[in-house]
Amino acid sequence: MTCHSCQAYHQIGCSFTGARVAQCPGDFWVWETVLHENPFSRIMELGTAYGIFSCYLLMHCLHRGAEFQTIDTPGNPFWWNSGRKHSSGGSVIEHNNGRVIERLGLKDHYVQVDAFSPEGTKIIRDFVSQDGPSILFCDNGNKPREAKLFAPFLKVGDLLVVHDWKSEFYEIDIPPVVRENFEPLQEVDDKSATKFWKRTI
Numbered sequence: 001m002t003c004h005s006c007q008a009y010h011q012i013g014c015s016f017t018g019a020r021v022a023q024c025p026g027d028f029w030v031w032e033t034v035l036h037e038n039p040f041s042r043i044m045e046l047g048t049a050y051g052i053f054s055c056y057l058l059m060h061c062l063h064r065g066a067e068f069q070t071i072d073t074p075g076n077p078f079w080w081n082s083g084r085k086h087s088s089g090g091s092v093i094e095h096n097n098g099r100v101i102e103r104l105g106l107k108d109h110y111v112q113v114d115a116f117s118p119e120g121t122k123i124i125r126d127f128v129s130q131d132g133p134s135i136l137f138c139d140n141g142n143k144p145r146e147a148k149l150f151a152p153f154l155k156v157g158d159l160l161v162v163h164d165w166k167s168e169f170y171e172i173d174i175p176p177v178v179r180e181n182f183e184p185l186q187e188v189d190d191k192s193a194t195k196f197w198k199r200t201i
């Protein structure tokens with residue numbers, strides 16, 4: 001969960017509107033650029049955790065009239081309800097995320113399911129395979145497995161996004177389906193850890 005230059009942010013906690021996200025500050029910049037330059041009808045996030053990066057993505061979808069869904073495991077104890085710190089701990093930012101999550105209605109876009117279960121896999125496939133460009137953001141516990149299993153569900157024009165580039169997901173983890181049918185969208189600089197591909201074939 002770190003890019004090359006922001007270990008410090010992970011110690012103090014990177015935030016969006018004052019609540020913690022498991023992202024690097026530079027990740028927001030690349031998301032802004034990519035979402036500005038690419039049309040999309042929906043975004044699916046795998047790995048909700050604090051729910052605040054989900055709010056960021058949901059806000060983009062609300063602006064565009066796009067759909068949004070985020071999923072996390074049944075074991076995820078709803079960080080936003082409990083007031084407890086995420087197991088990665090250590091953030092000095094208070095977990096005051098509940099109010100914003102409530103106001104945005106994030107729970108209506110949240111599904112509690114194991115992404116790799118038959119049910120979870122069906123939810124992901126059915127969501128991203130609908131008409132119009134879909135964006136699938138892989139940010140749960142096993143990014144190489146997610147990319148390998150779920151990238152084939154994407155259509156021409158859809159985006160595959162993987163977090164933790166070069167800390168949990170490396171060049172060698174790019175599955176053949178992505179190498180052969182997708183184009184990378186941007187070079188990841190040393191201030192972000194998010195990698196984007198677009199399906200072209």
Ligand SMILES: C[S@@+](CC[C@H](N)C(=O)[O-])C[C@H]1O[C@@H](n2cnc3c(N)ncnc32)[C@H](O)[C@@H]1O
Pocket residue numbers: 001020021022023045046047048049050051052053054071072073075076113114115116139140141142
């Ligand atoms: C890195 S955190 C997500 C961070 C979040 N996207 C953010 O930016 O703040 C990873 C999350 O994936 C969830 N997770 C791990 N394995 C999963 C699985 N098999 N299915 C769904 N969620 C999973 C964990 O519970 C954890 O909350």
